[in-house]
Structure formats: C-alpha cells, structure tokens
Amino acid sequence: METRLLLRKKSLWVTFVCGAALALGMLIWITRQPSQGHSDAGGDYPEQSGDYHALKNPRMSFVTYPTEMNTRVSDRFEEIILMDQDGDSRAFYRDLVADRSTCIVFFYTRCTGSCPTTLQTIKQLKKHLDLIFQEDELKFIALTLEPEVDTPEQLRQYMQDSGIVDDPELSEWIFATADFEALERLRFSLGVYDLDPEIDADKTEHASLLTFGNDRTDRWAALPADMDFQQLLSAMRKVMGNDSRQAFGDFPKNKVRSEVALSSK
Amino acid sequence: MRKMLSRRSLIATGAGAAISLGGLAAAGRKRKRAKGNGKKKNRRQRNRDIQFGDEGTPLAVGRFVQPLPVPPTKKPVSVGSTPFDLNASEHGIAPEYFTRRGQDNVPLPVHFPDKFYQLEIRQGFAEIIPGVQTPIVGYDGLYPGPTFKTRLGEPTIVRTQNRHPHFPLSTHLHGGHTPAHSDGFPNFYILPGNTRDYFYPNCVPLRDGAEDFSTSPSTLWYHDHAMDIAAETNILGLSGFYLVYDQLELDLIARNVLPQEPLDIPVVIQDRSFNSDGSFFFDPLDHNGSLGDIYVLNGKAFPTCKVRRGKYRFRFLNGCNARHLELRLSTSQPFIGVGTDGHMYDRATLRDTLLMSPAKRADVVIDFSDAPDEVYLENILIQEDGRGPKGKLFDRDVEVPGEKIMKFVVEGRENRRSATIEGGTPLRPFTPINPSEATVTRQFDFERRKGAWQINHQFFNENVANACPRLGSTEKWVLKNGSGGWWHPIHIHLESHQIQSIDGRRPLVGERCLVDTTMLGPNSEAEILIRFRTFEGPFVFHCHTLEHEDMRMMFVVDPRRDGPLKNQKLDRTFF
Numbered sequence: 001m002e003t004r005l006l007l008r009k010k011s012l013w014v015t016f017v018c019g020a021a022l023a024l025g026m027l028i029w030i031t032r033q034p035s036q037g038h039s040d041a042g043g044d045y046p047e048q049s050g051d052y053h054a055l056k057n058p059r060m061s062f063v064t065y066p067t068e069m070n071t072r073v074s075d076r077f078e079e080i081i082l083m084d085q086d087g088d089s090r091a092f093y094r095d096l097v098a099d100r101s102t103c104i105v106f107f108y109t110r111c112t113g114s115c116p117t118t119l120q121t122i123k124q125l126k127k128h129l130d131l132i133f134q135e136d137e138l139k140f141i142a143l144t145l146e147p148e149v150d151t152p153e154q155l156r157q158y159m160q161d162s163g164i165v166d167d168p169e170l171s172e173w174i175f176a177t178a179d180f181e182a183l184e185r186l187r188f189s190l191g192v193y194d195l196d197p198e199i200d201a202d203k204t205e206h207a208s209l210l211t212f213g214n215d216r217t218d219r220w221a222a223l224p225a226d227m228d229f230q231q232l233l234s235a236m237r238k239v240m241g242n243d244s245r246q247a248f249g250d251f252p253k254n255k256v257r258s259e260v261a262l263s264s265k
Numbered sequence: 266m267r268k269m270l271s272r273r274s275l276i277a278t279g280a281g282a283a284i285s286l287g288g289l290a291a292a293g294r295k296r297k298r299a300k301g302n303g304k305k306k307n308r309r310q311r312n313r314d315i316q317f318g319d320e321g322t323p324l325a326v327g328r329f330v331q332p333l334p335v336p337p338t339k340k341p342v343s344v345g346s347t348p349f350d351l352n353a354s355e356h357g358i359a360p361e362y363f364t365r366r367g368q369d370n371v372p373l374p375v376h377f378p379d380k381f382y383q384l385e386i387r388q389g390f391a392e393i394i395p396g397v398q399t400p401i402v403g404y405d406g407l408y409p410g411p412t413f414k415t416r417l418g419e420p421t422i423v424r425t426q427n428r429h430p431h432f433p434l435s436t437h438l439h440g441g442h443t444p445a446h447s448d449g450f451p452n453f454y455i456l457p458g459n460t461r462d463y464f465y466p467n468c469v470p471l472r473d474g475a476e477d478f479s480t481s482p483s484t485l486w487y488h489d490h491a492m493d494i495a496a497e498t499n500i501l502g503l504s505g506f507y508l509v510y511d512q513l514e515l516d517l518i519a520r521n522v523l524p525q526e527p528l529d530i531p532v533v534i535q536d537r538s539f540n541s542d543g544s545f546f547f548d549p550l551d552h553n554g555s556l557g558d559i560y561v562l563n564g565k566a567f568p569t570c571k572v573r574r575g576k577y578r579f580r581f582l583n584g585c586n587a588r589h590l591e592l593r594l595s596t597s598q599p600f601i602g603v604g605t606d607g608h609m610y611d612r613a614t615l616r617d618t619l620l621m622s623p624a625k626r627a628d629v630v631i632d633f634s635d636a637p638d639e640v641y642l643e644n645i646l647i648q649e650d651g652r653g654p655k656g657k658l659f660d661r662d663v664e665v666p667g668e669k670i671m672k673f674v675v676e677g678r679e680n681r682r683s684a685t686i687e688g689g690t691p692l693r694p695f696t697p698i699n700p701s702e703a704t705v706t707r708q709f710d711f712e713r714r715k716g717a718w719q720i721n722h723q724f725f726n727e728n729v730a731n732a733c734p735r736l737g738s739t740e741k742w743v744l745k746n747g748s749g750g751w752w753h754p755i756h757i758h759l760e761s762h763q764i765q766s767i768d769g770r771r772p773l774v775g776e777r778c779l780v781d782t783t784m785l786g787p788n789s790e791a792e793i794l795i796r797f798r799t800f801e802g803p804f805v806f807h808c809h810t811l812e813h814e815d816m817r818m819m820f821v822v823d824p825r826r827d828g829p830l831k832n833q834k835l836d837r838t839f840f
C-alpha cells in the first residue's frame with residue numbers, strides 16, 4: 001500500500017519531506033518505548049491477563065498508515081461552538097475531536113434514568129483507558145440534551161455531585177452545552193437519533209449510547225453503555241487505539257472444553 | 266485523486282511525528298492542559314473540494330457501458346499434500362482437522378484429498394465506475410473476492426492472512442456446515458499481520474449414520490464477520506462466492522438439465538455510494554443501515570451482460586448491507602427458481618420476482634430463448650432508509666417497472682443445446698423436517714432499544730451461550746420482530762432451517778425449502794425448525810442488516826452434548 005502510494009505521487013519532494021518527518025517521528029517514538037510486554041502508560045491493564053501471544057507485531061502503529069479514504073468521518077461532523085462547564089468556548093471538532101480519540105455521550109442533568117448509570121460506566125471506562133492512552137490522546141465529552149436547563153454552572157455542579165474531578169495528568173472530560181439547534185444538528189451528524197420522530201423526542205433514548213472514535217485513524221463506532229463492560233472496553237480500544245498495543249494488547253487465551261481436547265489424531 | 270492521496274499520506278505522517286514528540290514531552294513531567302489549540306488546521310478546509318455521497322453519488326456514472334465480469338476462480342496451492350506448516354499460523358486450525366470427527370466421534374465423510382488454498386486480505390483499488398479508482402479492501406485485493414469451487418466431501422483448508430494494517434478480521438463461510446474454529450465467530454480474529462487456517466470439511470450432516478444429501482449446499486459465500494465492523498468491511502469489499510458441487514448437482518449439469526459454465530454465472534449485487542474523489546461513502550455512525558444509489562454487480566456499476574438465446578443460470582447474491590431487493594425481468598417473464606440461499610428446491614419453481622434480504626441468494630435460470638434483444642434486470646422494491654422496504658412482508662410497496670440495475674444484451678439464434686430445466690423439473694429430493702421432531706421451543710424477540718438492537722432484551726455478549734441445543738437434536742424457534750417498521754433478516758449459522766409459518770401464513774414461494782436467512786418484516790413472527798448436528802459451538806445467529814449486527818443484534822447458539830440449556834457461560838473459544 002505504502003509503496004503504491006509513493007509511486008502514485010506526482011511531486012517526489014513531498015515524499016522526501018514525509019519520509020524525513022516519519023523517520024524522525026519513528027526514531028523518537030522508538031527511543032521512548034519501554035521493552036516489549038511492559039506498559040508505559042502508568043500501570044498494568046486491570047482485569048486482564050495474558051501476553052501478546054496472538055500478535056506478531058505488538059507495536060505496529062496505525063497512524064502512519066494511510067487510511068483507505070481521502071475523506072474522514074469527522075469531515076461530516078457539525079462544527080459548533082460549545083461552552084464547557086467553566087464557561088470556556090470550545091469548537092467541537094477543532095478543539096476536541098481533531099487528531100485524537102474521543103468518547104462522546106449525550107445526557108442531561110435532570111435525567112434520573114439512564115444518564116447516571118451511563119456516566120458511571122464512562123467513569124469506569126475512563127479509568128481503564130487512561131492507563132492505556134496518553135492524556136492528550138484522549139478526551140471525553142458529555143453534551144447536554146437540555147441546554148435550556150444545563151448552564152455551565154449547572155454542568156459544573158453536576159460534575160461535582162457525580163464525583164468527576166479534573167486531573168491534568170489524565171485525559172480531560174468536559175461537560176458542555178450550546179445553542180439547542182446547534183446541538184441537535186451535531187447530534188444528528190453523530191448518528192445519535194431515531195428515525196421515528198416520536199422515539200427521537202424521548203431524550204432518554206439517546207442517553208445510553210456511547211459514540212467513540214479516533215480522528216487520526218478515522219475509525220468510529222457507537223455502542224450501548226449498558227452492554228457487557230469488558231466487551232465495551234475492548235471494542236473501544238480497538239476503534240480508538242493509535243497502535244496495536246492500545247487496540248489489542250493483552251488478548252485473551254483460548255478456552256477448550258476439557259472433553260473436546262485435541263486427543264485422537 | 267492522486268493529489269489527495271499524497272496529501273493524505275502527508276497528514277498521516279505528520280500526525281505520527283506529532284504523537285512521538287508529544288509522548289517525549291510527557292515522559293518528562295507534568296504538562297499544562299492546553300485548551301483550544303489554535304494551531305490545529307480545520308480539516309473541513311482540507312477536504313473542501315470533496316463532495317460526499319450521503320445524498321447520492323456526486324459523480325457521473327455511465328449506465329450499461331461496462332461488461333459484467335465473472336470473479337476469477339480461486340486456484341489451490343496444493344492437493345493432497347500439506348504445502349505449509351499447520352503449526353505456523355498464529356490462530357491455528359480447527360481440532361476437527363486432525364480428528365476428522367464430529368459429534369460422538371462420528372467420522373466426517375471424506376471423498377476427496379485435502380485441498381489447500383492461500384488467501385490474502387489486503388487493500389487495493391477497483392474500477393467500479395468507469396475511469397474512477399476506488400480504494401477497496403479485498404480477498405486477494407479483489408472486489409469482489411475470487412470464487413472458490415469445491416466438491417462435497419472435499420476437505421478444504423484456506424490459510425488466510427490479514428494484511429490490513431489495523432482491522433482485526435474474521436471470515437465467515439455463509440451457509441457452511443463448519444467447525445466453530447473456522448466459522449468466523451465475531452471475535453475469533455485474524456489480527457493484523459496474522460494468519461488463520463480455516464478448515465471447511467465441505468460435508469453434509471449425518472442422519473441415521475448416512476450423509477443427509479437433502480441439505481447439500483450449492484451457493485455459499487464468504488465475507489467478513491468481525492465484531493463491530495462487519496458493515497464497514499462489507500462496504501469496502503470483503504466478500505466472495507464459494508460454490509459446492511455434489512454428485513447430484515453434477516449429474517443435473519451433465520444431463521444438461523442445468524446450464525453449465527460459462528452459462529452458470531454468480532452475481533453479487535451491492536448498493537454503494539461514492540464520494541467525489543472515487544472512494545466509497547460509508548458512515549460508521551449511520552446505525553440504521555447504509556444504502557447506496559449505485560448498483561454494483563460483480564464489482565461494476567450498472568453492467569451489461571451479453572447472452573445468447575437460451576438458458577443461463579444466475580446465482581444472485583444480495584451483498585448489500587441493508588438494502589432488500591426484489592428482482593424482476595423487464596419482460597415480465599418469470600425466473601425458473603432452482604434454489605434459495607444454499608439449497609436447491611425439490612422441483613424447479615417459477616418465480617415472478619425474487620425477494621432477497623441482505624445475504625440471501627436466489628439461484629435461478631433465465632430463459633432468453635424468446636427474449637427481445639434487450640432485457641433489463643430491475644429492482645422493484647421501494648426502500649428509503651435502513652429500516653427496510655416500505656410496507657410489510659406480504660404487502661410490499663413496489664414500483665413496476667423498477668430501477669434498471671443490469672442490462673442483458675441478447676444475441677444470436679437459439680442455442681440448440683440449451684439446458685432443459687423448466688418449471689416442475691425434479692431437482693434435489695427433500696423430506697421436510699417433521700415438526701414432531703422438535704423437542705425444545707425457544708422464542709427470540711428482535712427489537713430496537715436505546716439506540717441499538719437487542720434480542721430478548723439483551724445486547725450481544727460474546728461470553729454467553731444464549732441457546733445450547735443438544736447436539737443431534739431438532740428445535741422449534743419462534744422469531745419475533747417487535748419493532749416499528751424495521752425489517753430484520755435473521756441468519757443462523759451452522760445449519761439451514763425450514764420456515765414452518767410466517768405471519769400465520771405459508772412462507773413465500775422460494776422460502777418453502779431450506780433457507781439460512783429468514784426475512785422478518787415489520788411485526789413478523791416466524792416459526793422455524795432447525796437441527797443442530799456434527800459440530801459443537803460456539804456459533805452465532807443475528808440480523809444480517811450489518812449495521813444492526815454490529816450494534817449488537819446477535820446471539821450465540823452453542824450446540825452441546827449436555828444440552829438443551831440456555832444462558833451458559835461460553836467455555837470453548839478459538840482466538
């Protein structure tokens with residue numbers, strides 16, 4: 001693939017610049033890698049065991065590979081200006097999504113049904129993902145479905161009440177609001193809607209869906225927050241990972257029912 | 266296009282360097298969090314010259330100007346002797362390869378020496394629209410993949426290497442009677458760079474100690490079944506045909522009842538949308554099911570197929586993610602139905618139209634003997650979104666004439682050696698499953714909930730065996746579609762099934778023999794009979810609208826010796 005792309009290039013100098021940048025990047029990248037099998041992200045992976053038995057090249061980076069598409073999924077996200085819990089303006093794509101992995105959820109502070117459970121799930125996910133990703137590689141974004149109620153103050157209060165603290169050494173989790181129409185456009189552009197307007201009007205329908213992706217590798221998916229936690233976590237790693245360790249590290253081992261063991265040959 | 270590619274690779278390279286530098290800084294000490302990094306460029310500007318295909322393909326697509334290609338036949342690397350070290354594949358080979366035994370140690374019927382293939386999954390380009398290069402991911406880099414042609418009782422080993430840089434993949438042989446290791450269970454991956462040796466015994470199940478030839482399959486296909494991304498990998502091109510011939514079918518061909526190659530043509534029909542740069546339009550966040558406005562047949566948009574006057578066999582496969590098809594000939598002439606999904610009928614059956622959900626096959630003969638010089642293949646079904654066609658299963662909204670998707674150019678005088686099949690011709694003897702055989706009844710409700718999809722109010726869980734039939738037994742399943750306006754084609758792995766009734770009626774013509782996918786329309790309720798033989802699980806069953814499958818509308822069926830059970834911990838895996 002790489003070779004083919006190089007051959008297709010019109011201007012060769014671009015190739016050299018790319019190559020030099022890549023070489024420099026990889027050199028720095030490699031020099032700061034700890035030996036294989038260790039985690040450099042501040043701890044072991046919780047509740048997982050085993051080694052990379054299944055993976056030939058556990059450090060293969062996805063980012064240096066060209067994606068299949070010239071377009072990006074995020075090209076079609078509605079770019080809107082959000083206001084976060086501190087009252088700061090943040091452009092949804094440019095400031096939050098661009099060039100990193102994100103996990104996005106819609107919620108509202110008055111919601112007593114699915115939202116608290118979903119946020120607790122995200123808290124747990126974040127705890128795990130923070131061990132795998134660098135803090136600037138990852139962001140969590142909670143967007144309100146009720147901007148008329150959820151002012152920045154309200155959001156900040158909600159974060160405090162939910163025990164969500166901002167630790168600059170970990171990935172950021174912002175709670176944000178915006179103009180209602182703009183938020184609705186964003187929600188639809190993220191695929192968080194129902195074709196049936198009656199179901200779509202029920203806010204709780206949207207409050208347990210996690211939309212996550214990686215703008216660098218252009219991979220995106222969404223999953224229900226109340227599915228099995230470990231599987232959700234592993235799906236998020238696969239989609240959000242920048243390299244094969246973040247995506248697949250610590251793959252589970254086979255189980256073989258004892259009476260079916262490889263006996264007769 | 267070329268310019269864009271160079272730019273993309275520049276962006277990618279730049280990003281790689283950026284992380285490295287960022288990581289270096291982090292290795293030292295604590296950093297301040299920068300809010301609103303003003304240095305980031307707006308990607309929208311970079312891609313401003315690209316138009317997306319979400320509202321229809323923004324390219325001029327010539328219709329009926331390209332010939333319909335036939336995918337190449339896959340060549341084996343070895344017959345009889347093992348060409349590669351079977352211990353060298355990272356994900357191994359099925360234990361059944363060594364034991365050659367199924368349930369209760371019964372030997373698998375083998376009639377031919379082992380045949381070995383090597384298959385590579387890799388990125389490539391395809392010219393689907395004339396003059397436009399589309400980036401694809403294909404088996405052997407082809408779109409669609411090569412066609413496997415195999416014999417019943419011919420053990421087939423396919424060493425598959427995943428050369429995609431970051432997709433974990435899992436190949437499913439759709440309609441196959443296959444060991445669990447090789448069935449494409451969603452997380453029995455081939456990780457990037459790795460290989461898995463798929464073992465397809467190509468056997469039929471045993472019944473009372475003898476081979477049950479009534480379930481011998483003809484038209485199978487293989488496609489990617491990896492968790493979370495089956496919709497994306499199907500759009501990008503990971504599918505191909507896998508044909509199995511048994512003695513009965515070869516005799517029908519030898520006796521000229523059925524047309525033979527090159528008059529036997531597999532045709533995969535896919536709907537795709539393209540961006541203005543030629544790439545596929547795919548939105549992984551469209552959870553309803555993606556539809557395209559360009560019909561692609563065997564990898565070419567709106568092709569033309571030249572035929573002589575006489576009979577041709579076509580094995581149509583609906584390879585769409587979410588679009589249902591109802592095919593019709595512009596002459597109103599009926600198709601001579603040979604089979605549905607993998608299975609030939611008891612007798613050839615005339616069918617005016619071919620209703621096919623995603624994944625379904627229609628094995629038909631078209632008689633061009635008295636045809637005009639131009640005949641069109643049309644899709645008459647109206648479908649506007651991923652929910653499914655308008656209307657209900659037995660009351661569908663159609664328009665006639667429909668959208669022309671392929672043109673047949675009919676030439677010459679009648680072929681005097683034309684095949685002899687006609688409505689009523691005996692094909693494969695079939696004894697229906699007797700309802701009294703069923704010892705267990707299970708019900709499965711398919712519903713949309715919380716922005717995703719559930720079966721019996723549960724999301725797919727790869728560690729739970731939801732249904733564990735006893736190996737060798739027959740069960741009755743009730744498949745119930747509860748959700749408003751949605752269609753769900755339900756595909757069950759390992760064995761084909763028999764639809765007893767659907768919506769309180771006899772199944773549609775074409776669905777009355779064995780099928781591997783049952784189409785549920787809005788509020789449909791189907792009663793099916795299914796046997797579970799030969800191989801222990803785990804296998805899956807799921808909605809074959811691939812976006813619904815990815816969004817967890819999937820269950821595990823795990824035939825066990827100590828069944829029937831339900832909701833067991835999964836205790837047999839082949840990563």
Ligand SMILES: [Cu+2]
Nearest residue numbers: 753808810813
């Ligand atoms: Cu479905």
